[in-house]
Amino acid sequence: MPYRTPLETRLAKKVARASIEHRLIEDGDRVMVGLSGGKDSWALLQILDVLQKRAPIAFTLVAVTVDSGYKAFKHDLIRRTCEAHGWEVRIEHTNIGGVMDDLLEANATPCSLCARLRRGVLYRMADEVGATKIALGHHLDDFVETLLLNLFFGGSLKAMPARLVSDDGKHVVIRPLVFVTEQEALEYTLESELTVVGCCCPACGDLGLQRQRLKRLIGDLEREHPGVKSSMLTALQNVHPRRLLDRRLNPLPDLARSLATAAVPGA
Numbered sequence: 001m002p003y004r005t006p007l008e009t010r011l012a013k014k015v016a017r018a019s020i021e022h023r024l025i026e027d028g029d030r031v032m033v034g035l036s037g038g039k040d041s042w043a044l045l046q047i048l049d050v051l052q053k054r055a056p057i058a059f060t061l062v063a064v065t066v067d068s069g070y071k072a073f074k075h076d077l078i079r080r081t082c083e084a085h086g087w088e089v090r091i092e093h094t095n096i097g098g099v100m101d102d103l104l105e106a107n108a109t110p111c112s113l114c115a116r117l118r119r120g121v122l123y124r125m126a127d128e129v130g131a132t133k134i135a136l137g138h139h140l141d142d143f144v145e146t147l148l149l150n151l152f153f154g155g156s157l158k159a160m161p162a163r164l165v166s167d168d169g170k171h172v173v174i175r176p177l178v179f180v181t182e183q184e185a186l187e188y189t190l191e192s193e194l195t196v197v198g199c200c201c202p203a204c205g206d207l208g209l210q211r212q213r214l215k216r217l218i219g220d221l222e223r224e225h226p227g228v229k230s231s232m233l234t235a236l237q238n239v240h241p242r243r244l245l246d247r248r249l250n251p252l253p254d255l256a257r258s259l260a261t262a263a264v265p266g267a
Helices: 006-022 039-054 075-085 096-103 111-129 140-154 182-191 210-224 228-236 255-263
Strands: 030-034 060-067 089-093 133-135 163-165 172-174
Touching: 006 039, 006 182, 030 039, 030 111, 039 060, 039 182, 060 075, 060 111, 075 089, 089 111, 096 111, 111 133, 140 182, 140 210, 140 228, 210 228
Parallel strands: 030 060, 030 133, 060 089, 133 172
Antiparallel strands: 163 172
16 A cells, blocks of 8 residues: 655654664554644554554554543544544543642643653553553654753753653653654644644643743754754764763772772882
8 A cells, every 4th residue: 555645655764764773663562652632643643553554563553642631622523533544542531730730839830740640641541451552742853852951951961762661661652753853743644634632731832931942942943054953863863971971971990999000010
C-alpha cells in the first residue's frame, strides 16, 4: 500500500528511523499512544497506524486520552474520531485540573505538575490495557526546547531520551517523533483531517511561560540560520563527556595517591 502524500512518506521514514535507531517498537509490542487531542498526538497515532500496516513486524495500537476534568474538553470528539478510523481508544476521566488548583500557589506554572500527574495515570492505564510501550507525541522542537530550558533555567545539561525506562522498570516510554518537527506534525494532522482538541487548561498557550519564550527564540534563530534546530538535536547524539565539567564523567585522580606518586623519586 503506497503512502498517500510526500509528507506522509517523509514522516514515515523519520519515525521508522527513530524506531530502528532507538529500538522503540518491536515485534509483538502493544503500543499505547497518549492521545491528548493536540496536533502532535494525532500525528503520532495516524503515522503509527500507517506504519502498522506496512512494517515487517507485528504490533498493536491503543489510544488513551486522559481527561483532566475541564468541562469544555471535547473527549467525545476524540472518541468519535478514533472510532471513525477504527482506532481502539480509552478515555480516562480524572480531576487533575481540580487537584492542581488545590496544590499550586497563585501565579505558579502548572505544566510540570500536570505532566507528572498525567504520566502517573498513563502508567496505570498501560497496565490496564496490557501495553508494552507508552508512545508520547514529543517532537524535535520539544527535544531542543527541553535542552535549552534545562541549560538556561535548570542548571543541567539534559533533554529527554527517545526511549525511557521508568524508575521501577515496569514501563517503557517512547517518543517516535524525535526526528519530526512541530511544523511537520501540524501539517500532517491538518492533511489527515484530524480535528485538534484543546486541553482547556487556562495556562495553555501562555506566551509568558519559559518554554514559550524559548520557542520564540529558537524560531527566530531558525529563520536567521536554517538548520539550527536539527544541529541542536544532532548535538544531543554527539556528546563529548571529556569536554564537560561534570566530575562524575571525568573523575579527578585520588589526591593522596597523586601526592605519594609525586614523592617517589623516578615515579
